[in-house]
Amino acid sequence: DTAVSQTPKYLVTQMGNDKSIKCEQNLGHDTMYWYKQDSKKFLKIMFSYNNKELIINETVPNRFSPKSPDKAHLNLHINSLELGDSAVYFCASSQKVRAEAFFGQGTRLTVV
Amino acid sequence: GNSVTQMEGPVTLSEEAFLTINCTYTATGYPSLFWYVQYPGEGLQLLLKATKADDKGSNKGFEATYRKETTSFHLEKGSVQVSDSAVYFCALRASQGNLIFGKGTKLSVKP
Numbered sequence: 013d014t015a016v017s018q019t020p021k022y023l024v025t026q027m028g029n030d031k032s033i034k035c036e037q038n039l040g041h042d043t044m045y046w047y048k049q050d051s052k053k054f055l056k057i058m059f060s061y062n063n064k065e066l067i068i069n070e071t072v073p074n075r076f077s078p079k080s081p082d083k084a085h086l087n088l089h090i091n092s093l094e095l096g097d098s099a100v101y102f103c104a105s106s107q108k109v110r111a112e113a114f115f116g117q118g119t120r121l122t123v124v
Numbered sequence: 125g126n127s128v129t130q131m132e133g134p135v136t137l138s139e140e141a142f143l144t145i146n147c148t149y150t151a152t153g154y155p156s157l158f159w160y161v162q163y164p165g166e167g168l169q170l171l172l173k174a175t176k177a178d179d180k181g182s183n184k185g186f187e188a189t190y191r192k193e194t195t196s197f198h199l200e201k202g203s204v205q206v207s208d209s210a211v212y213f214c215a216l217r218a219s220q221g222n223l224i225f226g227k228g229t230k231l232s233v234k235p
Binding site: 016043045047052053054055056057060062067068102104106108112113114115116117118 | 158160162166167168169170173211213220221222223224225227228230
């Protein structure tokens with residue numbers, strides 16, 4: 013059983029489109045995160061939710077909107093995609109805010 | 125603010141060589157420290173962690189000791205294998221729970 017799963021694994025789309033990336037964790041964790049990894053492998057936090065409540069919202073364009081329908085899911089919706097959005101997006105979860113984080117396999121987004 | 129600095133790569137070693145990847149941090153207080161590994165085409169996996177000063181984290185032959193005097197958490201392995209080829213990330217946990225990562229160090233081990 014995959015602990016943190018993201019779909020899709022690869023996403024190729026045109027500029028201007030709207031797309032969503034889904035994330036689900038079956039670990040019973042109450043905190044979930046989205047990280048972005050750029051072409052140089054640098055990882056940076058985007059959002060964090062604890063019990064469906066947004067607790068971290070870094071300087072991210074408001075075209076990016078996270079949605080947490082329940083504790084096990086944290087989806088990322090991106091409007092009006094731009095070339096610079098191309099990256100690998102990682103979902104992660106932890107039992108509590110200060111516990112070890114488990115990462116998904118990543119979603120490689122390519123905007124053409 | 126919080127930050128993590130780790131040695132620039134890539135690092136290329138022969139099998140059975142000794143590995144050190146340096147990592148230093150800047151933080152308020154004493155955050156938990158982590159090393160994550162990313163194998164090609166995969167997500168991040170926790171390699172080891174340390175939650176307080178002088179703690180030593182270890183896993184799969186890798187070790188790192190939390191040194192508050194030098195604000196360091198260097199990763200070491202006595203004898204690397206080809207299968208250790210990956211990108212290694214040092215990270216600290218910020219007060220809000222998110223991880224702050226270094227820029228990653230790519231390790232290539234040649235047979």
